Amino acid sequence: MVKLRFVKALTIIVIIAMVSVIAACSGGNDKNAAESSGTPSASDSPKASESPKETSEAPEENVTVKFGNFSGAGDTAKYLTQMQEAFEKEHPNIKIEIETIAYGDYFTQMQTRVAAGQAPDAYELNYENFVSYAKKGVLLDINPFFEATQFDKSTLNQQALNAFSADGTQYGMPGSFSNVLLIYNKELFAEANAELPTNDWTWKEFDDAAAKIRALDKNTFGVFQPIQFHEFYKLVQQNDGSLLNADKTAFTVNSPENVETLQRLVDRVLKSNVMPTQAQLSGVGDWDLFKAGRLGMIVTGVWAFSDFMQNVKFEWDVAVEPGNKKKATHFFSNGLVINKDSKVAEAAFEWIKFLSSSKEAAKIRVDAGWELPAVTYPDVLEAYLKTTPPANRQAVFDSLEFLVTPPVIEQFTEMADILGIHLTAASEGAKSAQEALDDAQKELTDKIKLQ
Numbered sequence: 001m002v003k004l005r006f007v008k009a010l011t012i013i014v015i016i017a018m019v020s021v022i023a024a025c026s027g028g029n030d031k032n033a034a035e036s037s038g039t040p041s042a043s044d045s046p047k048a049s050e051s052p053k054e055t056s057e058a059p060e061e062n063v064t065v066k067f068g069n070f071s072g073a074g075d076t077a078k079y080l081t082q083m084q085e086a087f088e089k090e091h092p093n094i095k096i097e098i099e100t101i102a103y104g105d106y107f108t109q110m111q112t113r114v115a116a117g118q119a120p121d122a123y124e125l126n127y128e129n130f131v132s133y134a135k136k137g138v139l140l141d142i143n144p145f146f147e148a149t150q151f152d153k154s155t156l157n158q159q160a161l162n163a164f165s166a167d168g169t170q171y172g173m174p175g176s177f178s179n180v181l182l183i184y185n186k187e188l189f190a191e192a193n194a195e196l197p198t199n200d201w202t203w204k205e206f207d208d209a210a211a212k213i214r215a216l217d218k219n220t221f222g223v224f225q226p227i228q229f230h231e232f233y234k235l236v237q238q239n240d241g242s243l244l245n246a247d248k249t250a251f252t253v254n255s256p257e258n259v260e261t262l263q264r265l266v267d268r269v270l271k272s273n274v275m276p277t278q279a280q281l282s283g284v285g286d287w288d289l290f291k292a293g294r295l296g297m298i299v300t301g302v303w304a305f306s307d308f309m310q311n312v313k314f315e316w317d318v319a320v321e322p323g324n325k326k327k328a329t330h331f332f333s334n335g336l337v338i339n340k341d342s343k344v345a346e347a348a349f350e351w352i353k354f355l356s357s358s359k360e361a362a363k364i365r366v367d368a369g370w371e372l373p374a375v376t377y378p379d380v381l382e383a384y385l386k387t388t389p390p391a392n393r394q395a396v397f398d399s400l401e402f403l404v405t406p407p408v409i410e411q412f413t414e415m416a417d418i419l420g421i422h423l424t425a426a427s428e429g430a431k432s433a434q435e436a437l438d439d440a441q442k443e444l445t446d447k448i449k450l451q
Contacts, residue, residue: 063344064095065351068123070106071176071334071371072098075307079368086360087351094347107413114138114339121342122352124175127163127333127405128412134166140338143170145349155357156374164335172335173356174374176365179399180234180301180330182206182322183308183390186315188213188220188296197297197319199398203238203264206297206322210274213296222274224286225299227265227427229416230330230406236261237328237404243419244407249451251444253419254437262433266426278428301332302396305369309389318390320399331403333374372396411448418443 072080077100084096099120101109107129113119114133125133133139145151153161156174164172182197189196192212195205210222225231233243241257244250252258268275281289287304289295291311298304299321308316321329336352338345355361359380362373366384373380385393409415419440426436 060093062093062095063347064097065122065344065348066097066099066120067348067351068099068101068106068110068120070101070103070124070126071303072100073102075310076303076368076370079306079364079370082364083355083361086358086364087354090354091347091350094350096351117341119339119341121344122336122338122348125172125335125337127331127335128408130164130172130335130337131166131408132410132412133337134169134171138340139171140340140342140345141169141171142173142338142349145346145353146170149349149353151353151357155376163333164337172337173352175334175336175352175356176371177331177333177374178302178371179332179396179403180299180321181318181395181399182297182299182320183290183304183316183318184297185290185293185295186317188216188293192216192296194296196317197322199320199395201319201322203322203324207264207268207272207274210268210296211272214272214274220294221276221280221289221296223268223297223299224275224289224295225265225268226286227262227269227423229420229423231299232262232265232419232423233406234328234330234404235265238323238326240325244450248407248409251441251448251450253444254434254441259433259437262423262426262437266429266433269427270429301330302369303371305390309369312389316389317392318395319392320395320402323402327402328404329399329402331400331405334371409448409450415444415448418447 069080080098080100084098088095110119110123114136119138146153161170161174164170164174182201184197186196189209192209192215194209194212197205197209206223212222213220214222236242236258239257239261241255241261242252243258245252269277273280276289284292286295286298287300287307290298291308293314320327336355338348338352342348357375359375359377362375362377362380363383365371365373366380366387369387372384375381385397387393406412407415422431422436422440422443425431426433431439
């Protein structure tokens with residue numbers, strides 16, 4: 001059974017990478033709770049991307065590589081440090097200076113620093129922003145490094161590698177990928193006499209279980225699923241909706257399917273109250289509420305595993321997120337790029353190559369439960385499946401059969417911010433679901449240029 005599941009896992013990784021290619025080429029992540037992203041300033045006409053001088057080996061002199069990232073924040077910082085220590089042991093002449101910025105602030109800061117010519121030597125970019133940075137001419141073409149170092153591309157899935165290319169140029173390497181699942185408290189389900197989630201669940205079973213758990217007591221809630229851009233674009237697809245028409249020439253934000261989807265989310269908070277209001281949260285984060293045993297279900301990403309494995313004292317597990325008319329689940333991918341103006345590009349390449357393709361870094365990720373490495377080593381991926389909790393880790397791969405990606409356009413940040421403001425207004429009762437999406441449709445049409 002393990003072997004069959006492993007074969008399935010490898011097959012699905014090929015699928016997700018192919019989707020990444022399609023989405024990245026179109027160009028125009030609580031990741032799950034992410035509401036901020038950005039692209040470099042276009043106020044100045046950028047120079048064409050420059051290629052490094054060819055070299056057959058890493059630099060011999062002592063150098064320092066400045067590395068900016070967002071995924072190594074909080075509890076995961078120690079794992080990035082482990083990778084740094086392993087790399088520096090292998091490359092004693094290269095020192096890595098890590099700068100970690102919280103996701104909510106990362107792209108605002110990076111946009112400013114790139115525009116000012118102060119970007120770090122190497123840095124992390126999420127899937128949604130990669131193409132915009134590449135097209136601005138601020139990233140280095142790393143193909144010459146592949147050729148000079150005879151990099152073995154078979155250590156990475158070829159499609160996944162291609163996902164971080166644009167216009168035929170390789171600008172980055174895949175660092176990791178992740179998705180979003182339904183994570184649940186098995187003890188609260190038993191106490192509420194509710195059936196445990198299965199991969200066949202729909203919105204109805206999901207909401208029914210949330211109501212049973214909410215009925216336990218006034219301080220226990222059924223579910224937390226943030227009402228924001230990233231969740232909304234996925235949920236409308238579960239209801240056969242979309243944010244853009246088929247050829248991406250017009251917004252379809254206020255379609256009947258989308259209004260129905262938002263109304264369901266709002267009703268969870270303001271009507272059935274299976275999801276807490278901001279006042280009821282009283283500043284407590286959604287992860288903390290779950291870890292305290294006061295939340296039956298939380299829709300969040302696999303990046304929560306490392307935290308929950310260490311800090312959750314009750315029995316918990318995962319399932320593929322329910323859909324309505326169809327299933328749709330998140331897919332996120334983070335790439336590693338080099339600043340085109342870096343003075344230590346050769347050393348920077350050695351560092352991102354290590355993070356992306358080395359077995360040492362991949363094992364650290366797997367052992368920590370920190371997202372998934374984008375490698376093809378069978379033993380590493382099989383070890384990931386065997387790591388518990390959660391017991392149903394196979395759901396991580398099962399959910400990838402239903403992956404969807406956000407609409408990546410040039411003004412992605414502005415689009416996400418505009419829609420997010422109106423979603424928040426609806427969730428707080430300031431507007432009806434219809435009013436919120438009508439207003440969002442008008443503002444997006446007025447301010448966002450499509451194609």
